Amino acid sequence: MVRFSQVGLRYPDPVRGAAAGERETLRDLSFTLPQGSFTWLTGPSGAGKTSLLRMMQLSLRPTRGEVEVLGMPLSRARRADLPRLRRRIGAVFQEFRLLPYLTAFDNVALPLRLAGRPEAGLRPDVTEMLRWVGLDGREEALPPQLSGGEQQRVAIARAVVTRPSLLLADEPTGNLDAAQARRLMMLLEEMNRLGATVVVATHSRDLIAQHPGHVMALEGGRIVSLDPWPHAAEAGPETAAALLAGEVDDGSALEDGSGDAEEAPGPGDAVEAGRARRGVWPGPRPPEADLG
Numbered sequence: 070m071v072r073f074s075q076v077g078l079r080y081p082d083p084v085r086g087a088a089a090g091e092r093e094t095l096r097d098l099s100f101t102l103p104q105g106s107f108t109w110l111t112g113p114s115g116a117g118k119t120s121l122l123r124m125m126q127l128s129l130r131p132t133r134g135e136v137e138v139l140g141m142p143l144s145r146a147r148r149a150d151l152p153r154l155r156r157r158i159g160a161v162f163q164e165f166r167l168l169p170y171l172t173a174f175d176n177v178a179l180p181l182r183l184a185g186r187p188e189a190g191l192r193p194d195v196t197e198m199l200r201w202v203g204l205d206g207r208e209e210a211l212p213p214q215l216s217g218g219e220q221q222r223v224a225i226a227r228a229v230v231t232r233p234s235l236l237l238a239d240e241p242t243g244n245l246d247a248a249q250a251r252r253l254m255m256l257l258e259e260m261n262r263l264g265a266t267v268v269v270a271t272h273s274r275d276l277i278a279q280h281p282g283h284v285m286a287l288e289g290g291r292i293v294s295l296d297p298w299p300h301a302a303e304a305g306p307e308t309a310a311a312l313l314a315g316e317v318d319d320g321s322a323l324e325d326g327s328g329d330a331e332e333a334p335g336p337g338d339a340v341e342a343g344r345a346r347r348g349v350w351p352g353p354r355p356p357e358a359d360l361g
């Protein structure tokens with residue numbers, strides 16, 4: 070779940086610092102995205118889409134108001150809480166931030182290694198994920214040896230391989246051809262059906278028309294329209310099943326201090342097993358090790 074209450078964001082002036090009187094980039098943002106929801110974020114260039122995604126990713130703090138991500142109000146988060154919270158967020162931004170001296174395989178494996186996944190267990194997941202984004206055979210390539218679209222697909226694989234609870238994507242189809250874009254959308258929708266909250270920023274009306282979802286439109290840093298949300302349990306039987314299985318985070322896990330409770334295997338695994346039988350990538354299994 071992502072909740073913004075009266076949020077404003079003002080970038081510091083590079084010369085004068087956080088000068089009073091500077092215009093806010095984001096203003097008066099108040100909304101709730103239920104866990105398991107899919108939201109298109111749209112609006113003209115400069116409207117603030119990337120800035121909003123960066124706040125959801127916890128890389129930008131609001132100047133005012135409250136941001137709550139995956140059950141954690143940031144005003145109450147301790148510094149030590151943030152790395153664990155960030156590990157539950159997958160993000161693909163327009164600059165891919167791949168490590169140029171690591172192979173495609175190692176870039177995708179990195180978040181699993183950081184989370185303490187044993188080496189023996191991660192290879193099949195990373196290989197499968199690279200196959201899913203059409204990069205089988207390119208595992209050993211370094212980012213500078215890959216095209217822009219291939220690098221974007223490595224970044225997508227890296228964002229998704231941990232099966233994050235919150236998945237953020239900024240123009241994720243920008244460098245992809247039509248077939249790859251369709252495959253990526255299948256992947257995002259699949260992650261969403263498995264319980265992730267997904268937010269995708271795009272200028273593409275075609276993309277939104279082909280994959281109807283809830284739309285948040287920004288203009289000049291304000292929300293100019295936001296579709297109302299159905300209750301999470303009405304979002305679909307599989308989302309509801311995942312909710313009941315505790316696979317989907319309702320925010321309580323972090324609040325009561327049992328931060329990794331949602332990682333425990335449960336009846337939701339049956340949903341995933343069904344997907345695996347149908348050839349749908351179900352994501353790696355939850356890590357055995359505690360992420361904290």
Ligand SMILES: Nc1ncnc2c1ncn2[C@@H]1O[C@H](COP(=O)(O)OP(=O)(O)OP(=O)(O)O)[C@@H](O)[C@H]1O
Pocket residue numbers: 080081094112113114115116117118119120121
């Ligand atoms: N680091 C920064 N420092 C100062 N201003 C910034 C910074 N990043 C973005 N801005 C400003 O914030 C505003 C919103 O930018 P943002 O990138 O969030 O918009 P956007 O809707 O994602 O645009 P686009 O569709 O072109 O990617 C712009 O006016 C931009 O100049």
